[in-house]
Amino acid sequence: MYAYLTLDVDPDFTGKSRAWEKAKEGIHRCLGLFKEFSLQESITWFVNNAELEFTSRRSNHLSKLCDGEIALHLHLDRPEWSGNYYCLPEREEDIYAAIKKEKEKLESWTTENLGREVICFRSGDLLTSEKLFAALNRLGIKIDSSMPSQFDWSLKEIGRRILCQMPPSVKLAVSRILVNKHAYPTLPLGVGPFMIGRVLEMPIHIYAGGDNLKKGIKWLKKRTAEQVKxxxxxxxxxxxxxxILGKEKIFSDYIEYLFERGFNFRKMGDYLGNSHTRKSK
Ligand SMILES: [Zn+2]
Structure with a gap:
């Protein structure tokens, strides 16, 4: 069994003005944790380069992540790409152009500095659609990891599924009222990797953040055991x-638990035999 630790490197909007400072501190702590378990080379970093400008302003921080895999993370539901929060752009061409631009930016950096391409993608707020997958296929993305395997017939998940079918105007109205407003498509529990055209979808099984983190280590272990079952x-x-800030213990306990359950750790690209090693200087 393999475990893939994948991190979405986003600005932290809960802290507003300190968005980057908290992200930076978080990266630092996560790197420390992974070093403790010798996992630096097994991490997939989904980098939100559009909002954090790593390639132009913070490349020294990007360099620190390079023992792992650099992957692309993009929030197409935010301005400049979409006027509607929590909705993807309407036109496939707009989705294609936005991802292409950001992929090229990140890839020109990884190619020059590491001799690697960017092959993995994760959509912001886990928003997916047929048009998104059509664009990913055209762009030569090899692995997408945007679809959560989490539908468990709870009221929250049923509500999310209904909302997901609604037109953008309804989603937007509901998103203004409810705190948990993310209307993204979900898969049932227990779904493994599958192909969408030429793109391998690697579903997400555990979100170790947000409200789930409040439920603590017990929930993480229970949900993991359920997915394995x-x-x-x-x-x-x-x-x-x-x-991870202020919650280091939960994360280190969880990694220990995964080792105990017999998981090996690897990067997403390793699943396809696309194991990248750092270019020797
Ligand atoms: Zn994100």
């Missing part, structure tokens, strides 16, 4: 670097 052998876990 349903047949998951490639366990994809994600959180945002800043979510």
């Amino acid at each position: 349903r047949g998951v052998r490639e366990l994809v876990i994600y959180w945002h670097p800043h979510e």
